[in-house]
Amino acid sequence: MRLSRYFLPVLKENPAEAQIVSHRLMLRAGMIKQTAAGIYSWLPLGLKVLKNIETIVHEEQAKAGHWAMLMPTIQSADLWRESGRYDDYGEEMLRIKDRHGRDMLFTPTAEELITDIFRGHVTSYKDMPLTMYQIQWKFRDERRPRFGVMRGREFYMKDGYNFDLTKEDALHAYNRHLVSYLRTYERMGLQAIPMRADSGPIGGDDTHEFLVLAETGESEVFYDSAVTDLTFGDRDINYDDKAQCQSIMEEFTTKYARTDETHDEALFAEVPQERRKVARGIEVGQIFYFGTKYSDAMGATVQDADGKQVPVHMGSHGIGVSRLVGAIIEASHDDKGIIWPEGVTPFHCGIVNLKQGDVAADAACEDLYSHLTKAGLEPLYDDRKERAGGKFATMDLIGLPWRLTVGPRGLKNGVVELTCRKTGESEELTPEAAIAKVIAQYT
Ligand code: ATP
Numbered sequence: 001m002r003l004s005r006y007f008l009p010v011l012k013e014n015p016a017e018a019q020i021v022s023h024r025l026m027l028r029a030g031m032i033k034q035t036a037a038g039i040y041s042w043l044p045l046g047l048k049v050l051k052n053i054e055t056i057v058h059e060e061q062a063k064a065g066h067w068a069m070l071m072p073t074i075q076s077a078d079l080w081r082e083s084g085r086y087d088d089y090g091e092e093m094l095r096i097k098d099r100h101g102r103d104m105l106f107t108p109t110a111e112e113l114i115t116d117i118f119r120g121h122v123t124s125y126k127d128m129p130l131t132m133y134q135i136q137w138k139f140r141d142e143r144r145p146r147f148g149v150m151r152g153r154e155f156y157m158k159d160g161y162n163f164d165l166t167k168e169d170a171l172h173a174y175n176r177h178l179v180s181y182l183r184t185y186e187r188m189g190l191q192a193i194p195m196r197a198d199s200g201p202i203g204g205d206d207t208h209e210f211l212v213l214a215e216t217g218e219s220e221v222f223y224d225s226a227v228t229d230l231t232f233g234d235r236d237i238n239y240d241d242k243a244q245c246q247s248i249m250e251e252f253t254t255k256y257a258r259t260d261e262t263h264d265e266a267l268f269a270e271v272p273q274e275r276r277k278v279a280r281g282i283e284v285g286q287i288f289y290f291g292t293k294y295s296d297a298m299g300a301t302v303q304d305a306d307g308k309q310v311p312v313h314m315g316s317h318g319i320g321v322s323r324l325v326g327a328i329i330e331a332s333h334d335d336k337g338i339i340w341p342e343g344v345t346p347f348h349c350g351i352v353n354l355k356q357g358d359v360a361a362d363a364a365c366e367d368l369y370s371h372l373t374k375a376g377l378e379p380l381y382d383d384r385k386e387r388a389g390g391k392f393a394t395m396d397l398i399g400l401p402w403r404l405t406v407g408p409r410g411l412k413n414g415v416v417e418l419t420c421r422k423t424g425e426s427e428e429l430t431p432e433a434a435i436a437k438v439i440a441q442y443t
């Protein structure tokens with residue numbers, strides 16, 4: 001992409017309405033624009049990051065054997081009356097009437113609709129287990145939308161639902177989700193710690209929230225600092241292997257880590273004093289096992305191997321895809337701007353031309369651009385006629401992990417400069433060596 005043709009409306013001033021750094025930086029970097037309280041347009045740069053996060057979620061769900069599907073945002077109230085949640089959900093649900101006076105709603109979550117799809121098609125244990133998910137816009141009329149996309153009213157969420165014959169199978173699905181989520185967040189450059197939580201209006205006993213530690217987080221969390229030493233890393237996972245998924249679940253959930261909703265002072269006191277931490281966290285996902293709550297209410301039964309009709313065991317699993325954009329920035333920025341982890345960066349590398357219009361500099365930039373593009377990377381070339389300081393400030397603000405700087409003086413010596421956004425370190429390299437180094441970061 002050439003910056004002269006791109007839509008990147010960066011702001012020089014700090015927007016007054018933004019209270020936390022991710023909101024401020026997303027506005028300043030021209031990623032989003034608010035249209036109403038808690039409702040945002042995603043501008044080109046913001047959308048790219050959102051889509052990168054979405055792609056990682058899809059890839060990891062596919063590995064776990066879960067099927068992507070898409071359900072509508074507008075649903076009829078009837079199914080929600082069946083489960084009893086139409087009245088329970090309260091003011092967070094956006095209720096709409098169509099022209100015939102029928103009650104409709106904008107989906108805040110989709111347990112009812114997926115259960116309806118399931119009961120309409122699956123009648124036998126032979127078609128189980130089944131896990132399906134979607135990544136779709138949700139609406140919750142939050143009392144206090146704030147912090148930009150972190151607590152929006154309209155937000156983008158992955159929601160998945162498992163259907164299993166037995167509790168044991170459903171708990172395997174729970175573990176499988178826990179494992180796949182650990183992988184998903186790590187690929188985004190995040191540490192998200194599973195913490196025992198409360199199930200709220202979804203219902204059920206078994207639930208973990210995934211929290212990213214950050215001062216600006218809305219949840220108070222209590223944990224054994226040893227949990228922060230756990231990393232998933234590069235493991236071979238067989239998602240059908242119940243014992244393996246179970247043991248990873250135990251590895252990541254045995255040490256004390258809870259949100260304030262389930263915090264237990266007596267248990268916490270058993271953690272050695274120097275490892276007892278009280279902090280704040282951002283909830284980026286949650287998994288639930290809720291047994292037969294919805295299948296009982298909505299008559300989702302299947303025939304088991306003995307020919308008996310039994311209610312199916314279910315769970316649901318969510319990832320806050322749009323909230324993650326903010327959460328990643330909270331976890332990765334400095335006073336100059338965003339520092340994108342390589343896994344989600346909107347462009348792989350920036351190219352700054354120090355002297356636009358200089359024949360040698362222009363040609364060298366074009367050459368870098370075309371080599372990187374041919375290697376399958378997406379560079380952002382700042383080809384505007386602007387002073388160097390402004391170009392650097394924009395690149396630092398939008399946070400691309402690598403920057404190539406090209407100027408007539410360096411070119412006379414046969415070099416360009418490669419700068420790492422995270423460390424700030426620069427080195428002079430031949431254009432070929434610089435290209436090879438950037439490509440190596442992404443392979
Ligand atoms: P919270 O406690 O933050 O209100 P929740 O527990 O009600 O969230 P879930 O039903 O677990 O939310 O939804 C799954 C994920 O969707 C959450 O883990 C969170 O990352 C994201 N999410 C929930 N509400 C919002 C919101 N208002 N804005 C952005 N993301 C949200």
Ligand code: MG
Nearest residue numbers: 209283285286
């Ligand atoms: Mg939650």
